């Protein structure tokens with residue numbers, strides 16, 4: 236097994252340019268949906284705060300631009316970046332056909348973006364847009380909760396259920412399309428909790444909040460704008476964590492199969508002697 240992270244210097248100028256393009260388009264693609272809801276919410280409040288219902292027409296007007304940009308990001312990554320083809324070969328070696336990889340990835344992208352559009356879009360007319368300490372504390376609190384869930388769940392998959400996570404780890408050199416190389420149950424486990432857990436926290440009044448963190452006139456964590464920011468941050472962070480230009484801590488987890496099981500916190504980078512996934516995967 237290779238013991239070093241491949242440096243970006245081994246890439247041709249064309250590949251490097253492609254990786255930078257993927258980074259730029261993915262950031263825009265993941266931001267355009269939330270941004271379009273913010274713009275619409277501002278228009279609604281300018282028009283006297285009339286309550287405009289989230290309906291099918293509004294869904295498509297937000298979903299289509301976002302999904303078009305995300306598909307374009309995948310196309311650039313697949314056509315011009317070298318990582319996708321290397322990861323596809325690895326997937327093929329481990330029993331995943333090219334058709335399986337493409338159909339699975341496309342289905343995950345289309346369904347996940349549809350779910351995110353609906354989750355963010357509902358109650359969009361209730362957005363209280365601001366950047367303040369209260370917002371930062373709420374989003375930070377949820378990301379800390381998500382980390383407490385993700386770390387043991389991720390380690391459990393490596394140690395006890397490697398069959399669930401092995402498809403994702405066939406990507407030894409991650410890039411944007413690595414975000415779509417998941418067993419569907421692994422995808423639900425990794426993205427479902429942050430997106431649905433934060434929805435329960437910020438889009439319902441189910442969980443009571445102390446006065447110092449509750450929004451004005453609220454006794455719960457209800458705060459649709461905090462949800463929009465959280466959902467955007469979670470998706471963006473997954474994309475950056477697998478990015479071929481930035482090569483953050485999770486990138487090292489893919490290349491070297493380290494025990495970096497945290498998603499937001501750069502943790503232990505040693506090998507985990509108790510993990511079983513490395514013994515199953517064909518490098």
Ligand SMILES: [Zn+2]
Pocket residue numbers: 389393400404488
């Ligand atoms: Zn892993």
Ligand SMILES: [Zn+2]
Pocket residue numbers: 403477485489
């Ligand atoms: Zn990963």
